[in-house]
Amino acid sequence: KRFFEFLDTKHKSKPSKPIFACLATISNHMRFDFMPNESKLIYPNPKNMKESFANSIHLTDKDLPIFFQELAKRNYLENSLIIILGDHSYPLGEHGIWYTENGFYNESFKVPFLAIWKNEIKPQRIKDTAFSQLDIAPTVLDLLNIQPKKHHFQGNSILKKEQNPIYLIQPYNGIYLSVVKHPLKYIKHLRTKKEYIFNLKIDPGEKSNLIKKYKNSKELEILRSELKTIYLNQLLIQKNKVFHEN
Secondary structure, X not given: OHHHHHHHHHHHHOOOOOOOOOOOOOOXXXXXXXXXXXXXXXXXXXXXXHHHHHHXXXXXXXXXXXXXXXXXXXXXXXXXXXXXXXXXXXXXOOOOOOOOOOOOOHHHOOOOEEEEEOOOOOOOOOOOOOOOHHHXXXXXXXXXXXXXXXXXXXXXXXXXXXXXXXXXXXXXXOOEEEEEEOOEEEEEEOXXXXXXXXXXXXXXXXXXXXXXXXXXXXXXXXXHHHOHHHHHHHHHXXXXXXXXXX
């Protein structure tokens, strides 16, 4: 509600200007036990992090309608594109891992993405492929029918369903670098040099490391080479070469 009061202030100061706003919530965050006892609606006395997580995510979902109720009260926000997503996921013991600093599996990265635009976006579920936060900006441009001649976005519009490689970085515990070219996911652990390949279509739980199967294969060579993009991106940031000078 405070967020919408803030938007009201912005609108009153410049009523003809469109609004771009980001609301970053942290109510559903490890160790998921910051809520008062009366808000623990599923497990009143949680015995572990999994039960605390259930309480936390349920409370977040339960209160999400307040956002849309406040949105509906304001005529100036009637034609709004709403995007809801997470920055990362959280493992709950799927591979014996209970902290995001340790895992490189899908449960540490997979997040929901929900885009709502009344009378503009038809309900649909996109699955059997992979996208990332890098694809959000091109998707917004696509929805707004904005087609700049030049831009620096590396992703693709989700609506076009054309997939670029997806890059995942786990900067802790020796650094894991990953690239997903669906259905294959390749991971390299920089500390130990150990490599992994999973087929997410037939093995979504990432139980079987197929690195031996793909040894000396063209697919593995391509996946390894894709990691160079991560290093190039880091170099461009360090050299301040991401944006043209003009």
